[in-house]
Amino acid sequence: MDTLPEPPFAPPAGPSRDHGGNLDAAMARFGGDRASWLDLSTGINPDPYPVPEIPAEAWAELPRRTEIARLIAAARAAYACPARIVPVNGAQGAIQMVPSLRAPGRAAVLGPTYNEHAAALRAGGWQVTEATRLAALHGADIAVVVTPNNPDGRHNDPETLCALAARVGLLVVDESFADPEPGRSIAPRLDGGLPNVIVLRSFGKFYGLAGLRLGFALAQGALGDRLAELAGPWPVSGPAIEIASAALADRQWQAETNARLTRDAARLDALAQGTGWALVGGTPLFRTYAAPDALAAQNRLALSHVWTRIFPYSERWIRLGLPPSDRWAQLETAFSAL
Template identity: 50%
Template sequence: MVGQDDRLNPRAARDHGGGLDGAMARSGGLRTDWIDLSTGINPHAYQVSGLQPSDWMELPDHGAFERLSDAARVFWNVPGGAEILPSPGASAVIARLPALAKAGRVQITMPTYNEHAAAFTAQGWTVHETGPAQARVIVHPNNPDGRIWQDADANAPLTVIDESFCDVTPCASLIHLAGRPGVVVLKSFGKFWGLAGLRLGFAIGHPDLIARLNDLTGPWAVSGPALRIGTQALHDTDWAEDTRMRLANDATRLDQLVTAQGARLIGGTSLFRLYDVDDATAWQNRLARAHIWSRIFPYSRTYLRLGLPPADGWARLEAAL
């Protein structure tokens, strides 16, 4: 059951996946004993290669940023009228987006990724689910239920389209809107490529907005290793296609395992699945006893979200279920 007040209170509901330290404190084990299914990060990460000593020792030069941006423009089919800003993770941009307009009302349909509401609230905005607003945030596909939005939903003077999980379904992308005044599209590198620790993300939008974001983030915001790895990965379209097929197959396999135990699939993407269960806390505790960490939500006693296990984790998950 979802509590409306809790959903609109970013301070009460600012929870995330991960948090294995807390899981270990309650259920024991070492970090290496655990399988973390709470985050929706690809368990088969892109294989890093080709790093140079200069990537670590020198400040990143302009050419490295340009090469990464050029690769991103091709990979995501970015319209010519839009600019691209690499950033140290999508969350770094999320924290700065509310500064792009005078504080007012922001429309954020709940439930969704809670950092957007927290960021806008921290800078004096008021969060609403409906009604006219000076800004709107749409997470596309939505986290946690996988909802897909349409062009008409990008309807506020400042519109943020968070496509952190859209690389699994590129045909649904709203990137074609990125050149419009007031529109910013966010991309996350860590989830689809499985390299969340690299801290790399992108803001793509109208040149005026991107120039202001660039002023807020400052120079050398992205590390040399992240620039090189990101450029290499974005050029590797064969890996991306193979990964989409594997993720889709693994998501189907996960659904079969979990629904066989009485859960009901209610949404998600091929990187995470959202199930409705009788008691989400009981399910999480049962999995935790087998050192498998899952995601539950403060606004629902029945929502359980699971990411995909690594290749050697399927048998453990099946036994725990």
């Protein structure tokens, strides 16, 4: 997809790094404690994977190579990826490695999207252009595409991305929200023909365990070797290895979670559209709507202690994650007051 849904995108003027998850600011302004708030400002599964019992040695000892290899094997099977898989401190950890992979030059980011890509590149000395069309990425020394995109859910299919890879120096494909739709991932194509592609995957979003700080960078050959070198010998913790190795292999939980997320996303769409908001797009983990006044809508929901995400480049877009299964009533009450 090479077009942008309304409203039109105007890139931020500076290296803004605003994010969701800023619940402290909401509580300071609107009152209440953490338990009273429904934080929908991030796209994290609100019903997380059940954490298994963690062996004592996972806390007390550095991870052994065999344990890291077990995690990598689980990720390889889950992502159907034949390339090198490098565990990192969340997808964010890999984002911060990317500027070091080459001498600074010209980078292009397909936007509007997660702002850490552009911010990390700028901090690393790169000249960054934020563009709304894939064609504008051609010729960049580093090009970044988030798919499905945050916040509008745009997809770029693997064939399109393979073609783009041939026209840029290094292509970073951020698939942090791709778990519910594995058939759209480019990761299985990292089998020898895409030596200049890095795929980023987030563990915490789909599995609802963002505090674990775990992600993966997938790449072939020398590029994969360089990422592993930058990650260091102990890139993730022992408890993260234990939990993620189990979760990545749990196909039944994954299927049940996909079904629930799909149902809940449709339920949220119906609630928002009943208020008059138009669906811009999203994924099964978050939805973005066009409201008459996004800031006013955010403030009204905040009075009911429901926190959402708005964006500096649009006066209309508002994004909501999904509530936990036992908190829908609070969200429905908040919407009734709009």
